[in-house]
Amino acid sequence: MNNYAHWSAQFVGLPYEQLDCAQLCVKVQKEIFNRDIELPADRADGLRGISQQITDLQADYAEPVPLPEEGDAVLMVGRGRLNHIGICCFINNQLWVLHAMKNTGQTVLHRVPTLESLGLRVEGYYQWK
Numbered sequence: 001m002n003n004y005a006h007w008s009a010q011f012v013g014l015p016y017e018q019l020d021c022a023q024l025c026v027k028v029q030k031e032i033f034n035r036d037i038e039l040p041a042d043r044a045d046g047l048r049g050i051s052q053q054i055t056d057l058q059a060d061y062a063e064p065v066p067l068p069e070e071g072d073a074v075l076m077v078g079r080g081r082l083n084h085i086g087i088c089c090f091i092n093n094q095l096w097v098l099h100a101m102k103n104t105g106q107t108v109l110h111r112v113p114t115l116e117s118l119g120l121r122v123e124g125y126y127q128w129k
Contacts, residue, residue, distance in 0.1 A: 006089060006091050007032050007089075008087070008089045008091070008096070008098045008109055009109075011024065011027075011028060011098055011107050012098070012106075012107055012108065012109050013106050013107060014100070014106060014107040015105065015106055016100050016101065016102055016104070016105045016106055016107070017105075019100050019107065020043070020100055020102070021084055021085050021086065021099050021100045021101075022039050022043075022085055023039075023100070024086075024087070024098070024099065024100040024107055025037065025039070025073060025085055025086070025087055026038070026039055028071070028087050028098065029071070029087075029128060032071065033071045033128075035128055037061065037128060039057075039061065040053075040057070047079060047081050047083055048081065050081070050083045051081035051082045051083050054075065054082050054083065054085070055082060058075065058126065060129075061073075061126075061128065061129055062126035062127060062128050062129060063126060063127050063129065064124050064125070064126055065125050065126065065127045066125075067125075068088040068095065068125035069088065069127070070088060070089065070090055071087060071088060071128075072087070072088040072125050072126060072127050072128070073085055073086075073087065073088070073125070073126040073127075073128060074086040074087065074088050074097045074099070074112075074122060074124075074125055074126075075122070075123040075124050075125075075126060076097075076099075076115065076120045076121060076122055076123060077120065077121045077122075077123050078119055078120050078121075079119065082123055084099065084120060085099070086098055086099030087099070088125060089109065094111055094112075095111070095112045096109055096110065096111050096112065097109070097110055097111075097112060097115065097122075101118075
């Protein structure tokens with residue numbers, strides 16, 4: 001990073017038990033971008049259920065964009081299904097994703113090209129409504 005800390009640094013390391021990936025998005029949108037996003041509190045069961053829930057809800061909350069901007073949602077596919085969301089960050093002119101990962105137990109920041117090594121693939125970038 002540069003000599004200054006990016007806004008995302010304050011969220012890195014937050015315990016997953018306190019914030020899952022969707023809850024992290026809501027918190028960041030409110031605290032950093034002054035957007036009130038109210039995602040459903042209930043999560044579907046299993047990978048198939050989560051994928052279906054995201055598919056059913058995404059048009060209500062966001063619109064796909066060809067070029068992401070700071071704070072946009074990043075929908076990701078893991079284990080063959082749409083099941084994860086993060087927040088777009090530009091750090092030193094590189095695209096990063098802030099996201100809460102259950103298997104790491106915390107909020108993390110990854111460059112987009114490294115997501116594949118974590119078993120994740122970007123499905124698309126979305127602007128919040």
